[in-house]
Amino acid sequence: MTDNDYQPVPLAPDSHKDSETEKYHTFVNLALGLAAITGIELVLVYLPFNKALIFTVLITLSLFKFVAVIAWFMHLIYDKLILTLAFGTGLSIATGTFIALGFLTSRGNVDMEAITGF
């Protein structure tokens, strides 16, 4: 058969809507989850627990929210890998810069006299 004979099979008209309806339920659950996590974060800082533990939990919850919004609200898990790579490159450089600066700018490595303009 030639290319001219090919007739693409049309998608079922409701299949797209079904997938959007499925996403709707995911979005509702995610929104409730994110709101609940924000509430938990607020309560956590007032609890008399070990500071390192609370710090770790807060960072973990924040990371979860960050990844969840990117993955579901921003559709990254439904989209092509190259989009993840495009965003991931910038995010990796930002994270790397943050970590590097954190190590480079300890009090011992900075001339405090030179930058105390304020």
Add this chain to the structure above:
Amino acid sequence: MHTAEATHEDSHDNLIIDNKKLLMWVFLGSDCMFFGTLISTHLIYRKLYPESFDPTALFSLELTSFSTFILLMSSFLMALAVSAMHKGELKSFRNNVIGVVFFGLIFLGCQVYEFAHFVHEGLTLSTNTFGSTFYMMTGTHGVHVAIGVFWLVCMYFYSHTGKMNAHESAVDVEVAGLYWHFVDIVWIVIFTVVYLIEFI
């Protein structure tokens, strides 16, 4: 026939990426570096001058948590607006966009109130390193939110011109949605590392 050719079509389909969407993701990646630098600067100065300023007396965690909640819910509505556009439901799209704009304006109102309160208490851009880095970082985020609100308002009015249709405009709405969600994730980071951690 159709199996091999359909597979070929599918694989061809998988290689197609909308230019607008790809460009937006690349822009958001670069914006990550921008905000990464602003947040890093703030945290580094907090580390270098821990005794210079105690923000816990100024910060209102309840207000900031409320702002965070508002922004998260606006992200939810934005996801629904994109979904509505994909389904071709223009009315639902408009309703959700109005909701996003409303929540965005509430967030901006909270930020203006917070800034006014801080300035009244004596913390300005030039008071100390904390003031400089804090206002630069949160102010830049606020400008991003304002741009997002303006973009969505334009999109809302454009939807009334009759030029918007589900097939051609879905990507435009999705790109605006990506920008709005990005503003949300930046705030998620700022909320934790700038506000919450000060109270531990």
